[in-house]
Amino acid sequence: MDEKIQAQITLGLGVVGISAGTLTVVAPGVASKLYGFNLAESAGRDIAMRAFGIRDLALGIGILATRDQPKANKLWLQLFGLSISGDGVAALLAFRKPGANFMTFVAFVVSVVFAAAAFASSNNRK
Helix, strand or coil, X not given: CCHHHHHHHXXXXXXXXXXXXXXXXXXXXXXXXXXXXXXXXXXXXXXXXXXXXXXXXHHHHHHHHCCCCHHHHHHHHHHHHXXXXXXXXXXXXXXXXXXXXXXXXXXXXXXXXXXXXHHHHHHCCC
């Protein structure tokens, strides 16, 4: 992979992590609907959504903060890829459940794309 493309993918993944994380921490109800969960307003929903948001925020910060440190950046990209792969598996398993909808499918596809980008970008780091 070309270094310029790798740098752009890394930057994009970091920004996505920070953006998604911030949205989910600040507005868990909006994030719940956007991600296709449509969870009823409750303290449990907000705690779970904010926990995901903090995870994504931390991964995004880690990716961006280590862009000039190839070994550390590789680890952050792999952690992002692993986390988002877990989201993809969760979405895939949810297809068989009542309430699965188009956003469930979108969550699966987005997870696969971001995980592939993270792993491809990390494999280019030395």
